[in-house]
Amino acid sequence: MNLKQVVKKSINMAETSYYHRAQKLKALAVLAQLENNSARKLSKHVRSTCDSYAVEILGDITYANWLYVYSHVSDGFKEGWIPANYFSIYVVSKLKGLHGEVSGLRSLNRLVLDSDTFPDIGSYINGLFFDEHGSLIPESKISSLLFRDRSMLIFKKDESEQGDGVYFFTSADFQTGKIRLLGNGVFQSIVTPHPDLAKFSSQALSTLRITTVSTDDAEIQIRACDMKVGGVGTSHVLPSSFVRIPVDIKTGRFMPPAYRLDWSIASQSDYGGESFADRSFPHFSDACDVVLKLHQKVPYVRCIGWDVAIDDNGQVKVLEWNGFHNDIKFGEATQGPCFADLGWEKIWRKRQELVL
Amino acid sequence: MNAKTTSKKAIKKLESSYYDRCQRLKALQILNQLEINSSRKLDKSTKGLCDEYAVEVLGDRKYRYWLYVYSQMGDGFKSGWIPENYYVNHVVKKLKGLPGQMSGLRSLHRVIFGSDAFPDLGSYVNGLFFDENGSHVSQDKVSSMLFRGRSRVIYKCEESGKGQGIHFFTKSNFRIGEIESLGNGVFQSIVTQHPELAIYSTSSVSTLRITTVSTDLGEVSARSSTYKVASAGATNVNSNNSVRTAVDIHSGMFAWPAYRRDWSLAPRADFGNGDPAGKVFPHFAEARDLVLKLHQKVPYVRCIGWDLVVDADGKVQIFEWNGFGNAIVFGEATQGPCFADLGWEKLWKIK
Numbered sequence: 001m002n003l004k005q006v007v008k009k010s011i012n013m014a015e016t017s018y019y020h021r022a023q024k025l026k027a028l029a030v031l032a033q034l035e036n037n038s039a040r041k042l043s044k045h046v047r048s049t050c051d052s053y054a055v056e057i058l059g060d061i062t063y064a065n066w067l068y069v070y071s072h073v074s075d076g077f078k079e080g081w082i083p084a085n086y087f088s089i090y091v092v093s094k095l096k097g098l099h100g101e102v103s104g105l106r107s108l109n110r111l112v113l114d115s116d117t118f119p120d121i122g123s124y125i126n127g128l129f130f131d132e133h134g135s136l137i138p139e140s141k142i143s144s145l146l147f148r149d150r151s152m153l154i155f156k157k158d159e160s161e162q163g164d165g166v167y168f169f170t171s172a173d174f175q176t177g178k179i180r181l182l183g184n185g186v187f188q189s190i191v192t193p194h195p196d197l198a199k200f201s202s203q204a205l206s207t208l209r210i211t212t213v214s215t216d217d218a219e220i221q222i223r224a225c226d227m228k229v230g231g232v233g234t235s236h237v238l239p240s241s242f243v244r245i246p247v248d249i250k251t252g253r254f255m256p257p258a259y260r261l262d263w264s265i266a267s268q269s270d271y272g273g274e275s276f277a278d279r280s281f282p283h284f285s286d287a288c289d290v291v292l293k294l295h296q297k298v299p300y301v302r303c304i305g306w307d308v309a310i311d312d313n314g315q316v317k318v319l320e321w322n323g324f325h326n327d328i329k330f331g332e333a334t335q336g337p338c339f340a341d342l343g344w345e346k347i348w349r350k351r352q353e354l355v356l
Numbered sequence: 357m358n359a360k361t362t363s364k365k366a367i368k369k370l371e372s373s374y375y376d377r378c379q380r381l382k383a384l385q386i387l388n389q390l391e392i393n394s395s396r397k398l399d400k401s402t403k404g405l406c407d408e409y410a411v412e413v414l415g416d417r418k419y420r421y422w423l424y425v426y427s428q429m430g431d432g433f434k435s436g437w438i439p440e441n442y443y444v445n446h447v448v449k450k451l452k453g454l455p456g457q458m459s460g461l462r463s464l465h466r467v468i469f470g471s472d473a474f475p476d477l478g479s480y481v482n483g484l485f486f487d488e489n490g491s492h493v494s495q496d497k498v499s500s501m502l503f504r505g506r507s508r509v510i511y512k513c514e515e516s517g518k519g520q521g522i523h524f525f526t527k528s529n530f531r532i533g534e535i536e537s538l539g540n541g542v543f544q545s546i547v548t549q550h551p552e553l554a555i556y557s558t559s560s561v562s563t564l565r566i567t568t569v570s571t572d573l574g575e576v577s578a579r580s581s582t583y584k585v586a587s588a589g590a591t592n593v594n595s596n597n598s599v600r601t602a603v604d605i606h607s608g609m610f611a612w613p614a615y616r617r618d619w620s621l622a623p624r625a626d627f628g629n630g631d632p633a634g635k636v637f638p639h640f641a642e643a644r645d646l647v648l649k650l651h652q653k654v655p656y657v658r659c660i661g662w663d664l665v666v667d668a669d670g671k672v673q674i675f676e677w678n679g680f681g682n683a684i685v686f687g688e689a690t691q692g693p694c695f696a697d698l699g700w701e702k703l704w705k706i707k
Contacts, residue, residue, distance in 0.1 A: 007374065011367055018363065095482045097540065098514070099461055105454055107656075111468065125656035126451045128574050136574040136655055158454065184453065218484050218492035299492055300463070300481035 016089070020062045023085040027065035033263045034072045042072045049077045058086050059348040066329060073333040080340025084329040090347040095302035096324055103301065103323030104159040106186040110134055113297055117290050117318045121153065122146055122187040124179050139176050146187055147171035157185040161322065191317045194310040196282040200271040204230020207319060208247065208281055208308045210291050211331055213342060218299040220292050223338040224331025225249045227281060228307075229258075229271045243270045246334040252284025255334070283310050290316045298323070303339075372445070376418045379441040383421035389619040390428045398428045405433040414442050415704040422685065429689040436696025440685045446703040451658035452680055459657065459679030462514050462542035466490055469650050473674045477502055477509060477543040480535050495532050502543055503527040512676070514540040547673045550666040552638045555630035557585040563663045563675065564603065564637060566647050567687055569698060570655040578644050579694040580687030581605050583637060585627060599626040602690035608640025611690065639666045646672050654679070659695075 035041050050067035054060065066083035082091065092100065102112060107123035109115075111134060122137070122145065123130045129142040137145055146153055157165035167182065179185075197206040211224040225247040243266040245258035254276035258266040268275060281287070291306040298304075305326030307319045331338050391397050406423035410416065413435075422439035438447070448456065458464065463479030465471075467490060478493065478501060479486045485493045493501055502509050502525075509530075513521030523538065524546075535541075549561050556562055562585040570576045581603040599622045601614035610632035614622040624631055637643070647662040654660075661682030664674045687694050 004374075004378075011371070015367070097482065098457065099463075099481055099540070101454065102458055102461070105458075108455065108458075125455055126453065126658050127572060128570070128656050130656070138573070184455070214484070216483065217494070300484055300486070302482050 019088070020085055024062065024065045027069050027084075030069050030263045031065075031072060034069065037263070037265050038072075042068055046071050046077050053077070053079070054083070057345050058083065066332075069329065070333045070336060074336070078337055080337035080345070081332055082328060082337070082339050082344055084327070084332075086348075087328050087344075088325060091303065091344050092325055094347050094350075095344075099298075100301045100304075100323035103298075103304065103321045104161075105184070106156050106158050106160070106320060107184050109186060109321070113294050113321070115294055115297075115318070117294070117316055119188040119191055119317050119319070120186050121189050123185065124155075124187075125184050127180070129176070129179075142176060143171065143174050147174070150189055152190055154188045154190055155179060155182065155185050156188060156320070157182055160185075161320075188319070191309045191319070192312040194282050194312055194314060196279075197310060199274045200229045204242075205309050205319075206230065208284075208287055208306075208310075210249075210288065210306045210308060211326065211328065211338070212291055212295045212304050212306065213339065214295065214299040214302045215342065220295040220299065222249050222288055222292065224328070224335050225252075226330055226334070227254065244330055245276055246330075247281050247284070249288075249335070252280040254279050254281070259330075281310075283314050283316060286310075286314075287316045290318065294318065294321070303328075375444070376441055380418065380421045383425050383440075386619045387421075387424050387428055390425065393619070393621050394428075398424055402427050402433050409433070409435065409437075410439070413701050414439065422688075425685070426689050426692060430692070434693055436693035436701070437688055438684060438693070438695050438700055440683065440688075442704070443684050443700075444681065447659065447700050448681060450703050450706065451700075455654075456657045456679035459660070459677045460514055462512060462676065463490075463540065465542070465677075469653055471650060473646060473650065473672060475544045475547055475673050475675070477545055479540075479542045480511075481540050483536070498532060499527065499530055502530070506545060508546055510544045510546055511535065511538065512541050512544060513538055514542070544675070547665055547675075548668040550638045550668060550670065552635075553666065556627045556632060558628050560586045561665050562586065563665055564640075564643060566605075566644060566662045566664070567659065567682065567684065567694070568647055568651045568662065569659045569695065570651060570657070571698060574655040576648050576651040576655060578605050578648060580684075580691045581608075581644075582686050582690075583610060583632070600686055601632060602686075603637055603640070605644070605691065608637040608644075610635055610637065615686075637666075639670055639672060642666075643672045647674070650674075650677070659684075 050064045054064035063083040063086045070081050071077045107125045109118045109120055121132050129137045131137050152170050155167045191205055193205050200206050206227055206229045208227050212220055213223050214220055226244050227247050228242045228244050230242055243258045243260055246255040248255055256276045260266050287308045295304055301323040305322040309317045309319055311317055406420045410420035419439040419442045426437045427433045463481045465474040465476055476488050478488055485498045487493050508526050511523045547561055553562050565582045566578055567580045568576055568578050582600050583603050584598045584600050586597055599614050599616055602611040612633035616622050643664055651660055657679040661678040663676050664672055667673050
C-alpha cells in the first residue's frame with residue numbers, strides 16, 4: 001500500500017466510525033422517544049437478543065442500536081431486520097453504488113427512466129438548459145418555455161432529498177442567474193393533490209414512499225410503503241414538519257398510528273383533523289404498477305425508494321426516485337422485516353473474504 | 357456549521373492539498389524529463405510568465421507547474437492553457453460532476469447513447485447479469501450468451517480508467533464467481549484492429565483518444581487527439597507501458613516525436629514495424645464525426661475523452677468514454693491551448 005492509499009484508508013475509517021457514532025446517537029434518541037410514547041422500556045432480554053443478532057449475523061455490535069428501535073415498535077425482536085447503518089455500509093455500496101447514485105440526478109430522470117410519469121418540464125445541467133425531452137434550449141428561451149402553461153413551478157436540485165433543495169419560482173421572479181447559482185436540477189410542474197389527500201394537508205402535497213427491491217432473479221417487488229403528510233403551514237413536504245403513516249403494501253390501507261419526524265405519535269390535528277382509520281391511499285394499485293414498471297428499467301439498482309403523488313385527475317406522478325441512501329428504518333420498524341429473504345445479511349461476510 | 361460539516365471540510369481540504377502537492381511533483385518530474393530530452397532548461401522569463409498567469413488569471417500559484425510543462429513542450433508560454441490540477445479542481449467539479457461520473461457506468465452505454473458503436477456484449481451490475489440491450493440474463497445462460505460465435509471476451513471493470521481492471525476470458529476459464537469478485541463491469545468483444553494500425557502495435561490493440569467539448573451554447577467540437585500504442589508484449593494499452601503521439605485534430609496525421617509514459621522520447625522501434633511520422637490515422641474523420649455525434653446526446657458533460665479504435669472492417673469501435681477525470685495534460689502540452697475560448701479560466705471565481 002502506498003502513502004496515498006494509507007491516507008485514504010484512514011480517512012475512510014475515521015468517517016465510518018464517525019458515521020456509526022452518529023447513527024448510534026440517532027437510534028438511541030428514537031428509542032427514548034418510543035419508550036416515552038408507550039411508557040414502556042425495551043426489556044433487557046430483547047436488548048440482548050438484538051445484541052447477539054448484531055454480532056453473530058451482521059458482524060458488529062454497532063448494528064444493535066437500530067434493532068432496539070425496530071424491536072420497540074414491533075413489540076419484540078424479529079429475525080431478518082436490516083439496521084439502517086448496515087444498509088448504508090453494505091447494501092448501498094454493494095448493491096447500488098454509482099448506479100444507484102445516478103438516481104440523485106433529478107435532471108436526468110428522463111434519460112435513465114424514459115417516462116412521462118415524472119412532472120418534469122425541463123432541467124439545468126452544468127451550465128446548459130434543456131426541455132422535458134432533453135433537447136438543448138437557449139438560455140433566452142427557457143423562461144417562456146417553462147411558463148408557457150403555468151404561472152408557478154418547482155426547481156429541485158440534484159442530489160436533494162425529502163423536500164430539501166426545493167425552490168418555487170413564478171414567471172415574475174424567475175431568473176436564469178438564480179438557477180445557475182443553485183446548480184444542477186430539474187424543473188417540475190406543481191402537482192395539485194387528489195381531493196382525498198388534500199384533506200390531510202391543504203397546503204402541502206402528501207406523498208407516498210414506496211420501497212421496491214430487485215431480487216437475485218431481477219424480479220421487482222414492493223416491500224414497504226408509507227405516506228408523508230406535510231405539516232400545516234408548509235408549502236411542500238419538508239423533513240422538519242412531516243408526519244408519516246405506514247400503508248399496507250397489499251391493500252393501500254393506512255395503518256395508524258402516524259409518527260412525527262422525532263417518532264412521537266402524531267395527533268389528528270397534525271393532519272388536518274382527519275382520521276386515517278379505515279381509509280386507503282387513493283389509486284394505490286396504479287401507483288404500485290407505475291413504480292414496478294419503472295424499476296424494471298433499472299433492475300441493477302437493487303433497492304429504490306419512490307416518492308409518488310396522485311394529482312387531482314387521479315394520475316400517478318413520480319416526484320423522485322431514490323436509489324442510493326433511501327431510508328429503510330421507518331418501513332423496517334413498522335412493517336419489517338421487509339428484506340429478510342434477500343441475503344443482505346450475508347454481504348459483510350463476502351466483503352471480508354475479499355479483503356482477506 | 358456543525359461538527360460533521362467542519363470535519364468533512366477539514367478532510368476535503370487535506371485531500372485537496374495532498375492532491376495539489378502530488379500534481380506539483382508530477383509536473384516538475386515531467387519538466388525535468390523534457391529538459392533532458394531537449395538539453396535545454398526552461399528559461400527564467402518564461403517561468404515568470406507562467407507564475408504570473410497562474411496567480412492573476414487562474415487564481416493560485418499552484419497552477420504554475422503544469423504551465424511550465426506546457427511551455428517547455430510548446431517552446432514558450434501561450435495564454436489560455438488549462439493546467440491539469442486546475443481542470444480537476446474547477447472544470448471537472450463545476451462542468452462535469454455526477455453527470456460526468458456516469459461515464460464510469462460502462463453497463464449503461466446502450467441506455468445513454470443508444471448506439472452500437474461500443475463492442476459491448478453484456479454486463480454485470482450489482483449481482484445481476486445483463487445482455488447487450490440491458491435485459492436481465494440468468495447466471496446459467498451468461499456463458500453461452502458471451503461465447504456464441506467467439507472464443508475470447510474482455511471483461512472491463514467499471515471505473516477502470518487507464519487500462520487497469522481489464523481481464524480476458526475464454527469459454528473454458530470463464531467462471532461466474534470470478535466476475536462476482538471482480539465487481540461491476542462490461543463484457544466486450546475483442547476487436548481486431550485495422551491493418552494500418554496493426555503494423556504499429558502487433559501484440560495488442562492501440563487506441564485513439566479524442567477529446568471533445570461542449571460550449572456554453574451546447575455546441576460540440578473536437579479539441580485534441582492522441583494515439584496510444586502498447587509496447588511489445590503487452591495485451592492491452594495500459595498507461596504503464598504505453599507510447600503516445602499527438603494526432604492532428606483536422607487531418608488525422610500522426611505527429612513526431614512520440615513520448616513514453618515518463619515523457620522521454622520514444623524510439624521508432626516502440627511502434628513495431630511501422631513508422632507513423634507523416635502518416636494518417638485510418639478513417640480518422642469518421643471516428644471524429646462519430647464521437648461528436650455521440651457527445652451531442654450528453655452535451656451537459658462538458659468535456660469527454662473518447663477511447664476508440666478502427667477495426668479490420670474499417671468500423672469505428674468505441675471502448676469507453678471518460679466524462680469525469682479525463683486527463684488533458686498531453687493534449688495541452690502537444691496541441692494546446694485547446695480550451696482557450698471556453699471561459700474555463702474564470703470558473704475559479706464562481707463559488
